[in-house]
Amino acid sequence: MVSNKCDIVKKWVDDRLNVTVPVQTVPYSVYERAGITWDILRTDLIHPVCSGNKLFKLKYYLLDATQKNYTKIQTEGGPWSNHIVATAFAAKEIGLTAMGIIHGDEPTEKSRALQDAENYGMELHYKGWGLSTTNSDHFADTFQIPQGGFGHLGVKGAKEIIPQKLSKEYSHIICAVGTGTMLAGMSMAAPNTNVIGIPVLKNTNITLPIQQLIGTLPLRLIHDYHFGGYAKKTNELLNFMNQFYSISKIPLDFVYTGKLMFAIHDLIQNKYFPEGSKILAIHSGGLQGNRSLTKGELIF
């Protein structure tokens, strides 16, 4: 019975993750003239709900939970968290009960993310704006997945985002950073490549936690592209996303990948990358976040 359940979970995850994801070059003469190749790994195409890095980060937690015979899982996140939605969806699909500890007070009007999570059957609890989950939020019969999947099992899964044959082809691998779990995975997958993270939060301090998790692998954070903080945006960012779509036909989200691609564009313009650089940017999905924009702000 038990191994059967594990097999089912493993198959469900693998069926979604063992797909070949396209790599697309951004076709823009300005980059060509600068001697830069800029490719994008389209992990956003993996799945409409569990898109991008989310299922990779959840993979080993879900397997561990089933192996240990848990039927309930719990995780935490903010009211707009893609991680909460992905956890709720995966739990429903593989037959686990999911609980979400949401930062802040119960809103009078729930965000689309929280509505989705509830529709997938997740039980939501609001913990106010305190700093961390207290032990009393933890239940012995419930398997804990850290916020954003930040932990060894999350990094182990994130490492698999980069197909092995790609990990040596690029001089730079760049991704957006929330908790830094994906970035830590990139750094482990490609230890001889320049791995760069673009934090989308203001004043985020994740260098130390990442080092505690994976040791001192080389990676660099560039803090200049958060646009005021998490889920903050400007017209300049939205205009860039529209222009980027016009030249590449690749849609971006304004919370993560819009800021990431803006950063790369800006860094190329400012000659940050030496001539001959080959850049791989991770499109980590999150497009559902654009639903909170006013209709017409984006052309896609």
Ligand SMILES: *Cc1c(COP(=O)(O)O)cnc(C)c1O
């Ligand atoms: C969650 C998320 C990230 C951040 O991933 P971390 O591992 O928490 O740094 C980046 N991009 C998108 C689209 C996400 O949903």
